[in-house]
Amino acid sequence: MKSPWVKSPRGGNLRPLDARDRTGRVGASGASARDSVHASGLSDRHAAFVSALALIAAAIERLATNVRHWQRTEVSEAEEAFSKGQKGSSAMLTNEIDIERKPLRLGARGSLHLTPALENVALWHERDISHSSVERMIMPDATTTLAFMLERTRRVVDGLVVYPQNLKANLDRSRGLWASEGIMLSLVEKGLARQQAYVLVQRNAMRAFAGEGLFSELLLSDAELTQYLSPRQISETLQSRPFTGENRHYY
Numbered sequence: 001m002k003s004p005w006v007k008s009p010r011g012g013n014l015r016p017l018d019a020r021d022r023t024g025r026v027g028a029s030g031a032s033a034r035d036s037v038h039a040s041g042l043s044d045r046h047a048a049f050v051s052a053l054a055l056i057a058a059a060i061e062r063l064a065t066n067v068r069h070w071q072r073t074e075v076s077e078a079e080e081a082f083s084k085g086q087k088g089s090s091a092m093l094t095n096e097i098d099i100e101r102k103p104l105r106l107g108a109r110g111s112l113h114l115t116p117a118l119e120n121v122a123l124w125h126e127r128d129i130s131h132s133s134v135e136r137m138i139m140p141d142a143t144t145t146l147a148f149m150l151e152r153t154r155r156v157v158d159g160l161v162v163y164p165q166n167l168k169a170n171l172d173r174s175r176g177l178w179a180s181e182g183i184m185l186s187l188v189e190k191g192l193a194r195q196q197a198y199v200l201v202q203r204n205a206m207r208a209f210a211g212e213g214l215f216s217e218l219l220l221s222d223a224e225l226t227q228y229l230s231p232r233q234i235s236e237t238l239q240s241r242p243f244t245g246e247n248r249h250y251y
Contacts, residue, residue: 043120043131050117050138053146057112060149067156076166081159112145113138175208176215182237183219183229190228200225 070078116138120131171178180201187197204222208215216238220231229237 043123043135046131046135046139047117047121050112050114050142053142054112054114057146057149060153063153064156067160075170076163077170078160078162080156081161112142175211175213176238177205177208179215179238180205183234186233186237187225187228192228 067078067080069075071080116134120134123131184194184197184201187200188194192200200222201219204218204225205215207213207218212218216234219225219229219234226234
C-alpha cells in the first residue's frame with residue numbers, strides 16, 4: 001500500500017489532504033478552507049489582515065488628533081486627563097503634555113507594516129519564500145502595537161475631560177451659523193428645491209457672518225423664508241443640544 005505521506009523538497013514530511021478532508025479539519029475550527037496549500041498562497045490574506053489592523057490604527061490616530069485639537073487653548077472643549085502632581089512643560093508649567101496620545105499617533109504612522117505586507121503578495125510562484133522572514137517580523141510587531149494602542153485609547157477615552165459650556169460658547173461664537181444646513185434641509189422637507197432653499201439660507205447666513213445680526217433673528221425677519229418655516233420650527237432647528245453632548249441618541 002502506498003504511503004499517504006510524501007517527502008518534502010525542504011525536508012520533513014507533508015501529508016496531502018483532499019478537499020473534503022481539508023474542509024472538515026478547518027471547518028471544525030470555525031475558519032474557512034483555502035484551495036491553495038502553499039504557505040505563500042496565504043500572503044494576500046496576511047496583507048488583508050494587516051490592512052485591517054492599519055485601518056483600526058488610523059481611526060485611533062484620528063481620535064488622538066481630534067483630542068489634541070479639542071485641547072488647544074482657543075478651543076478648550078475637551079482634554080486628556082491630567083492627574084494631580086503630573087508634570088507639564090518644562091518651560092510653561094500650565095501646559096499639559098500629551099503623554100497618552102502621542103504614542104497613538106506615532107504607532108499609527110510607523111508600526112503596523114502595511115507596505116511590506118502588500119509587497120509580500122507578489123511572489124515567484126510557490127517556490128519564493130522571501131515573504132517568510134518579513135512576516136515573522138511584522139505580524140508580532142503589528143498585533144502587539146495595536147493591542148497597546150487599543151489599551152491606551154481606552155485610557156484616553158475613559159479619562160477624557162469634556163467642557164460642555166465651552167462647546168456651547170464656541171457654537172454661539174458663530175452667531176448660529178452652524179445651524180444653516182439644518183435650516184436648509186428643513187426647507188427641502190417643505191417641498192422647496194434644494195437650490196432655492198440654499199439661496200434663502202445663504203443670504204441670511206452671509207449677513208450674520210458679516211456681523212449684521214444673529215442668524216436666528218435674520219431668519220425670522222425673512223418674509224419669504226417664514227412662508228415655509230414657522231418661528232417654532234426655526235427655533236427647534238437652532239437648538240444646540242445635539243452638538244453639546246446633551247443628545248442621548250447616537251448613530
